[in-house]
Amino acid sequence: MARAGADDTRCSAQMSDTLYVLNGPNLNLLGTREPELYGRATLADVEQLCRTTAQRFGLTVEFRQSNHEGEIIDWIHQARAENAAGLVINPAGYTTTSVAILDALHTMKAPVIEVHITNIHAREPFRRRSYVSRVARAVVCGFGIQGYALAIAGVAALIGAKE
Ligand code: CA2
Secondary structure (H helix, E strand, C coil): CCCCCCCCCCCCCCCCCEEEEEECCCHHHCCCCCHHHHCCCCHHHHHHHHHHHHHHCCCEEEEEECCCHHHHHHHHHHHHHCCCCEEEEECHHHHHCCHHHHHHHHCCCCCEEEEECCCHHHCCHHHHCCCHHHCCCEEEECCCCHHHHHHHHHHHHHHCCCC
């Protein structure tokens, strides 16, 4: 179903109802290690949360995780080519290193939302310098995995998708 945007996020009449949720390196280990930092929910739990949240707004989710920078970049290109409604990304360790992911995200017309499970500003100083934040429409951090749901609700508001 085509959807008109709510504001200057408006992209084109062909905007799809698909939202990409991309996860960077090591997030496949979620729930299995360092629960004091990242909680006990697994990545499968995060995927379920994203699907049910997106469904509330009539959106569907392409949920992916990779430990490889190039694969994430290919998925960003795919999201652009498919006129995705938005892109939510937890770049994990690539947040602070990847100019290549930044460059790929620059090509997106749809809103890009950066998510971190932890509050990166309350951790080691090196975690604060995010390349992705330069292109992100918004950044959500410190809410645990609920940050993904907040990011999806935020995209829905930006593109005018109602509950
Ligand atoms: O808080 C976040 O979501 C982070 O993006 C997680 C990254 C970290 O490098 C960022 O600074 C903040 C690390 C992801 C590693 O995920 C693991 C999950 C469970 C156990 C071990 C690693």
